[in-house]
Amino acid sequence: MAKFVIEPGAVIDGFTLGECVHRGGMATLWSVTRDDIADAMLMKIPRVSEGEDPAAIVSFEMEQMILPKLTGIHVPQCYGTGDFARQAYVVIERIPGKTLYARLDELPLPYEEARLIALKIADALSDLHRQNVIHHDIKPSSIMFRASGEAVLIDFGLSHHNQLPDLLQEEFRVPYGTAPYTAPERLLGVRDDPRSDLFSLGVLLYFFTTGVRPFGESETMAGMRRRLWRDPYPPRQLRKDYPPWLQEIVLRCLEIEPAWRYPTASQLAFELAHPDQVKLTARSERLKRDPLTTVWRRRFNGNLVQPRRPAAVAAQLAASPIVAVAIDVTEGSDELNGALRTAAERILKTSPLARLACLNVLKLGRVTIDRTLDEEGNNKHVGRLVTLRHWATPLKLDESRLTVHVLEAVDAAGAILEFVNANHVDHIVIGAGQNSLVRTLLGSTSAKVASEAPCSVTVVRLPRQGPSSSPRQEPPGDDRSMPAI
Incomplete structure (x- = not known):
């Protein structure tokens, strides 16, 4: 069967291509229209030419499976998908505006503004987790906001759906994601724990309130593995006026052991919505990282973070x-x-x-x-x-x-x-x-x-x-x- 020619004016399953609005390393984005749909839409088409990363193709398959199952204001509406036999694509709602990535030049943000942003993202994650999906790529470029204020999560190619085959887990043994935001347990092969998204949100909140990423910019596996035993500098060491309640929230999200984080995104959102009632612990007062004796014990005992299979997403939410x-x-x-x-x-x-x-x-x-x-x-x-x-x-x-x-x-x-x-x-x-x-x-x-x-x-x-x-x-x-x- 002949392949479609991807160019302005081409028609794919009733969708007419307009301008190419973005060319990424793994896919291109095109504006599209269809006579029976008045909404603004985008078509995402994967790169499948010779030499392309096979993981990119698998992640696109995951996105094709997951997006049509998602509903609600915190995700883009999906209007259609096409298979690889003819032309692979997904057509989604075009959300006006830019991603949160556009705010990086303004960092660090005022604490109250950062709190409200994190609250909206936690609300979105709560809704996503209730639909049995873990995002696994929470970062500024994966987050947009509607005109009405709600956060919208985009890019589900690395996501895990509790009721669908996890193709990335089945076909690859290396953790895919954005290194600075990757949770420790992901490095051990755990993909079905929703608290991994809370770790990523903690990284984002730390970054947006200090201007520094808690684990640096390292993209190497060795650099990423250090977060299995090394904690970040407490925000109060970087900014003397950092609110204790905010440090309590951030450091709890960044705990190495998932069980020490918030049980659910809903509970994290609750804390962010009521900062005056956050229970302060020793986390809120810390000015230094853990001592080397603690770090070496974690590293060589190897018993703090163990790859274990948590309960299904729905069961975890029901228990909390x-x-x-x-x-x-x-x-x-x-x-x-x-x-x-x-x-x-x-x-x-x-x-x-x-x-x-x-x-x-x-x-x-x-x-x-x-x-x-x-x-x-x-x-x-x-x-x-x-x-x-x-x-x-x-x-x-x-x-x-x-x-x-x-x-x-x-x-x-x-x-x-x-x-x-x-x-x-x-x-x-x-x-x-x-x-x-x-x-x-x-x-x-x-x-x-x-x-x-x-x-x-x-x-x-x-x-x-x-x-x-x-x-x-x-x-x-x-x-x-x-x-x-």
Whole structure:
């Protein structure tokens, strides 16, 4: 079968080629149009001539398999693919603007700007990992932003899909990727751990806030392998004003052992969204790298990073959920709050890597001027934060797994739902209100949350009869049905 001539005006499977917008080492990018699609599009065509790297062809095959399966705002839409028998290509949405690579001349960025960029990337990774995909090439040139602000991940040729054959793993034994951003476990052949992407994001955040890459520019295998035993200089050694909370996040992402990093991209995003609640450890105070005795022990004992097969991506995410509990602090709510604590404890026992967010809504008047102090002159917001921590004390959670949040809003249910959506909450526990004429007419907060939340919901209600009866709960899970409230 005759091959297509790749030039402006050529038609491939209904797509008409326009200008060539980029010529890379492994592929070319062309603007394309099709009569039945109004969106701006790009066609990516691999280089397959004599002497081209065979890994480039395999990575293109991976991209052809993965892109059509991806959905959502954090990835480019895929409009079509072509096989190598006729003409290999993928057609994707053309996202206006430049990649994050264009910002390199501005480094280091202000800390707050870098935090917001990393937060958007972590949100995108969270969405990608939930689709069973690990990117494996997170770097500035693989990240774009929509006009609405969301990060978009591009270039999936090195990615791993948990439910598809990993052709790169099957056909090659050397780790492919961008050396400065490659996670240590990748050098040992591990490709199915989503925490590798968190390491790469940690490298990017370190680079964007210090102007220096944590592991230098080395492209040699020997240079890359040093990160199996050698940690980077703490950012505070490079910049005296570096915030301790930011160093805590960056160095946790850059831990050599994946188990010491954040369990999920969602939990990393949660930390970036709430820097004032980051639990500071010895990481945040470090001014020097690990001593040579520690480095030599890692290097010659060889027992810190071992190639092991982690659980499937979905299983890892399920083992590390973000659980939110909506707590009422008004008088007479002690019994219901006790039942909420019991329900939360049961959930946390089954997920030892879960983190808990305790919520309370400080309701604001629609037309009245709200007072910030209570009748005794104490700040209402601060008082409720203290009450939430007191509620959580019996759970005996490590501080790194607990945050408390007072949401000020007119609509309690709306505030809870907004928090759930913004923070990738996987499971919410909420108490059912007592029956009243107002709730009968207008509906309750718990009913609205249960019907509209994008995650699992457990609704806890007190028994109507007898103090010895056990609180009723809706079972955890995706079924959000509940009794009338």
